[in-house]
Amino acid sequence: xxxxxxxxxxxxxxxxxxxxxxxxxxxxxxxxxxxxxxxxxxxxxxxxxxxxxxxxxxxxxxxxxxxxxxxxxxxxxxxxxxxxxxxxxxxxxxxxxxxxxxxxxxxxxxxxxxxxxxxxxxxxxxxxxxxxxxxxxxxxxxxxxxxxxxxxxxxxxxxxxxxxxxxxxxxxxxxx
Amino acid sequence: xxxxxxxxxxxxxxxxxxxxxxxxxxxxxxxxxxxxxxxxxxxxxxxxxxxxxxxxxxxxxxxxxxxxxxxxxxxxxxxxxxxxxxxxxxxxxxxxxxxxxxxxxxxxxxxxxxxxxxxxxxxxxxxxxxxxxxxxxxxxxxxxxxxxxxxxxxxxxxxxxxxxxxxxxxxxxxxxxxxxxxxxxxxxxxxxxxxxxxxxxxxxxxxxxxxxxxxxxxxxxxxxxxxxxxxxxxxxxxxxxxxxxxxxxxxxxxxxxxxxxxxxxxxxxxxxxx
Numbered sequence: 001x002x003x004x005x006x007x008x009x010x011x012x013x014x015x016x017x018x019x020x021x022x023x024x025x026x027x028x029x030x031x032x033x034x035x036x037x038x039x040x041x042x043x044x045x046x047x048x049x050x051x052x053x054x055x056x057x058x059x060x061x062x063x064x065x066x067x068x069x070x071x072x073x074x075x076x077x078x079x080x081x082x083x084x085x086x087x088x089x090x091x092x093x094x095x096x097x098x099x100x101x102x103x104x105x106x107x108x109x110x111x112x113x114x115x116x117x118x119x120x121x122x123x124x125x126x127x128x129x130x131x132x133x134x135x136x137x138x139x140x141x142x143x144x145x146x147x148x149x150x151x152x153x154x155x156x157x158x159x160x161x162x163x164x165x166x167x168x169x170x171x172x173x174x175x176x
Numbered sequence: 177x178x179x180x181x182x183x184x185x186x187x188x189x190x191x192x193x194x195x196x197x198x199x200x201x202x203x204x205x206x207x208x209x210x211x212x213x214x215x216x217x218x219x220x221x222x223x224x225x226x227x228x229x230x231x232x233x234x235x236x237x238x239x240x241x242x243x244x245x246x247x248x249x250x251x252x253x254x255x256x257x258x259x260x261x262x263x264x265x266x267x268x269x270x271x272x273x274x275x276x277x278x279x280x281x282x283x284x285x286x287x288x289x290x291x292x293x294x295x296x297x298x299x300x301x302x303x304x305x306x307x308x309x310x311x312x313x314x315x316x317x318x319x320x321x322x323x324x325x326x327x328x329x330x331x332x333x334x335x336x337x338x339x340x341x342x343x344x345x346x347x348x349x350x351x352x353x354x355x356x357x358x359x360x361x362x363x364x365x366x367x368x369x370x371x372x373x374x375x376x377x378x379x380x381x382x383x384x385x386x387x388x389x390x391x392x393x394x395x396x397x398x399x400x401x402x403x404x405x406x407x408x409x410x411x412x413x414x415x416x417x418x419x420x421x422x423x424x425x426x427x428x429x430x431x432x433x434x435x436x437x438x439x440x441x442x443x444x445x446x447x448x449x450x
Contacts, residue, residue, distance in 0.1 A: 022232060022235065022236070025231070025232070025235060026228065026232065029228050029231065030213075031206075031209065031213075032209070033224050033227070033228070034212055034213035034216035034217060034220070034224060035202045035203065035209055035212045035213065035216070037216060037220065037224065038184070038185050038212065038216055039199055039202075041187065042184075042187065042195070042199075051223075051227065054227055055227050055230050055231055055234070058227075058228075058231040058235075059231055059234050059235060062231075062235040074203070074204055076202075076203035076204055076209070077203055077204070079203075080203055115197075116193075116196045116197065116200055117193040117194065117196055117197035117200075118193075120192050120193040120196055121193040125191075125192065128192040128193070129192065132192065132196060136196065
């Protein structure tokens with residue numbers, strides 16, 4: 001068994017990166033790059049975009065390391081929020097912008113600690129991807145549309161269906 | 177669990193809730209993460225190493241200065257912006273030093289000095305600011321971009337113009353601020369140093385095509401001071417060198433020096449290496 005202070009190790013690495021330590025960046029990459037690569041591949045089938053997103057993720061982490069706060073979450077979760085945004089950036093650069101009317105830019109997040117798998121399990125399969133992208137990965141409706149390759153209007157309507165389904169289950173008042 | 181992890185890495189279809197639970201576990205748990213890394217590295221180890229090389233190379237590049245970011249916002253091409261931002265005369269330390277020197281000059285006074293005498297000190301020193309700035313920008317000892325500039329895919333003449341204009345911009349801005357603040361100046365004589373400044377700077381560059389830039393700057397600087405002191409002694413008017421005949425001479429010097437520089441543009445590639 002390993003020592004229980006692993007998240008602490010990650011946080012210390014990020015602190016060293018904030019001070020400009022390249023060795024710490026290499027360490028952090030060694031600990032996290034592989035799973036981020038696979039997770040990005042599960043979101044996007046275009047290899048080139050995934051490769052660029054992986055690289056951008058660690059370059060962004062290098063730049064925004066001074067902003068990282070342990071209180072706001074573990075390093076793994078922090079890296080994933082960066083990674084999924086960089087993937088959306090890649091998709092945005094490639095896709096022609098789709099004009100959408102009246103799509104709200106942000107959506108309320110579920111309360112912290114909501115188990116992701118239980119939240120998703122209560123939903124029809126076509127709604128799961130949308131809820132995951134918006135509620136769990138914190139993307140905007142437009143970003144989720146890019147990631148999932150569906151129109152923003154569809155994201156919006158699926159979200160409202162998801163809200164209805166979730167209020168019917170025990171997740172009352174989670175997303176309104 | 178390992179079986180599920182292998183299927184996950186391989187990209188096999190897995191119901192979303194189960195996949196998400198697995199992903200959250202990997203992100204949070206170092207042991208799961210270690211297993212995932214092992215499986216991925218078996219196929220993609222070389223690829224991951226290549227991306228790491230790129231990441232390290234990209235993060236090794238120095239962070240952009242505020243000035244450089246500002247120039248980029250103003251649509252200046254990236255190589256030019258980096259060159260301009262690297263100009264020694266545009267550093268805060270430099271600007272502050274020049275400002276302090278000029279402030280002391282503006283405050284200099286002897287017994288029985290008239291306002292014209294005080295202004296004359298400022299006017300005599302101000303045209304030396306861009307000369308020293310240009311010398312610093314092209315001298316191997318002070319220029320941080322020596323090697324970059326030498327290797328840049330940009331003509332020596334263009335490089336010279338970009339760097340000289342950056343120096344002039346910074347020098348004129350700080351000197352203007354000080355002279356406009358000066359209480360002794362009156363009317364247009366406050367800015368009477370601008371044309372002489374252009375003349376001394378262009379003359380320094382011309383001379384630098386024949387000798388080291390530091391020597392050129394020293395020669396031109398001393399010559400300038402000797403000339404203005406001599407003139408004001410002879411005609412007994414401290415600001416005499418800056419009245420319109422002097423301005424006319426400055427224009428002629430600047431124009432001829434610029435013409436010579438353009439004529440020698442082919443020989444300017446190695447100016448900064450002298």
